[in-house]
Amino acid sequence: MSVEVLSPGPYATVQDLGRTGYAHLGVPRSGAADPRALTLANRLVGNPEGHAGIELTLGGARLRFAAPAWIAVTGAPCPLTLSGRAAGMCAPLWAPAGAELRVGVPARGLRTYVAVRGGLAVAPVLASRSTDSLSGLGPPPLRAGDVLPVGPPGGLGPIVVDAAPYAPPPERPALRVIPGPRDDWFTPDALDLLCGAPYEVSPHSNRVGVRLRGPALARSRGGELPSEGMVAGAIQVPPDGQPIVFLADHPPTGGYPVIAVVRAADLPLAAQLRPGDTVTFRRA
């Protein structure tokens, strides 16, 4: 069984839940930028949550399934057709042999996930099949003509639901943040500024981070912070004061102070922000 990439859309990669345990060796975690969407897609087709699927960016992809397969599409909601017939998001879909899945462009949100029962079985690197856009570990981004092997469905759980309820990403999400670890590097009003006016998502955003434009966050001290470990969701502030929210491919260490960290439950919302969107932050 395999999946043929007829068209990957603007940017598509293989993603699972990433490489854990190697950050001290300079290896980013990587993995699905919106892990909630990938794990849902896997559950819908009876896979373990960490199986590898495809992460699409702004949809626009065409995939062909060589053999009959159960598939599911989650994340940023896109118009779908399977063998020419309209199909729904967040539901197990039966793809007959040779069926083509066409994924349109999402009206909202950025990243859409396609899971196949059995999971994508490309060769793992450091125990993960994820493409790491920062370090280059894992398979290269998908290109038209790629053929991705699918693992055997044997031993998988049954497919138990017809559809999962889902909400499209909110128009202007409010991301909850926990101050620190370096909020003391900023002027006393910086956290209020961050949690006040909305920020706009810059076109230079990617899987490493969401780059924002808005009120500049000023430092209260000079000098440089020694390099230190970073987490996903960290809001790092370079000298220009414009914050960056780290996503899955963030560098494992960094030297700009982190004013606050986005709550894990809100990280999927950050991963679905697209250039031009606005976002707000609040302390919680």
Next chain:
Amino acid sequence: MTTPAGEGAVPIHRAGEHALLVETGGLAASHRLDALLRAERPPGVTEIVPGPATVLVVAPGADPVGLRARLSALAAAATARQEAGTAAAAPLVRVPVTFDGADLADVAALTGLGPQEVIARFCGSEFVAGWLGFAPGFAYLTGLDPALRVPRLDTPRTCVPAGAVAVAGPYAAVYPAASPGGWRLLGHTTLRVWDTGADPPALLRPGTRVRFEAAVP
């Protein structure tokens, strides 16, 4: 957010819901805490990331109160010991270098030392891998002879080959894979410092001692 610290207690900051950042104050203490944590592996800990003055501990499944208390005790032990340097038990890696780097002459000119003196001093000191970053397997090696400190290139190279041996500021490094880079190249080694098929994949890890030596032709 810093923990309310008692007199002499080590500051521990929250880094989101699932991680704590321990201030060790220095690299040697970071390495000692890293070693204690790797030996003990408190429940729920998935990443331990030492830095020059901190150790980040990621523990999505941990009881935060219990973990903070345990980190506090271990950090106190790691920072109380005043002796400098790394335990002699840390592994020593000898790196054979062919000193044919494109920047060797520039480093000699910038430092006012001749190329042979640059090589002699580079091979004359023992380095310690401080922490990794920039790229998988890229270790910032501390312990460079202060006379060999030179600034990065004004314009980074678009491609530095794997195995390049380079210096910048107070650090030395061996490029683990071909990548862009702004450090000054002294030479190259055939020793592989990064191999995704090996376990662990990085030869130079935090605390590893390193000596460079002229390769035998």
